[in-house]
Amino acid sequence: MAKILLVEDNELNRDMLSRRLVRKGHEVSIAVDGREGIAKARDQRPEIILMDISLPELDGWEATRLLRADAATASIPVIALTAHAMESDRIRSFEVGCDDYDTKPVELQRLLGKIDALLARGR
Numbered sequence: 001m002a003k004i005l006l007v008e009d010n011e012l013n014r015d016m017l018s019r020r021l022v023r024k025g026h027e028v029s030i031a032v033d034g035r036e037g038i039a040k041a042r043d044q045r046p047e048i049i050l051m052d053i054s055l056p057e058l059d060g061w062e063a064t065r066l067l068r069a070d071a072a073t074a075s076i077p078v079i080a081l082t083a084h085a086m087e088s089d090r091i092r093s094f095e096v097g098c099d100d101y102d103t104k105p106v107e108l109q110r111l112l113g114k115i116d117a118l119l120a121r122g123r
Contacts, residue, residue, distance in 0.1 A: 001025035002027070002115065005040055005046035006018055006028055006050045007031045007034065007037035008050070009052060013052075014030055029044055033057050033058060034063030041076060045072075048118055049076055049078045053084065062096075064097050077119070078097065079102055083104040083105075
């Protein structure tokens, strides 16, 4: 299974999603804000990043933009996760370099399908 970096500031969302992904066989590391997410992406080289958009200090859009600008992390697939289901949020997520977009509350089977599709593309 995949090595996933979950960047999520909400403790309940973080715990619920990480537990469910681990139960599915994935290895999950956690970052609680955009800066920590960038640092862990550089250090750990996950296979995929699940990036919350509404983060303290450095939001998910800016964190993704910075990941894309760094040769060491530019090719790691990023799925934007947000409670905001506005079309403009989806569009902006793709504009900053996200590979896919999913809304909260997360529907696990849908998210797993997106993860699998992105991982298959990279192999």
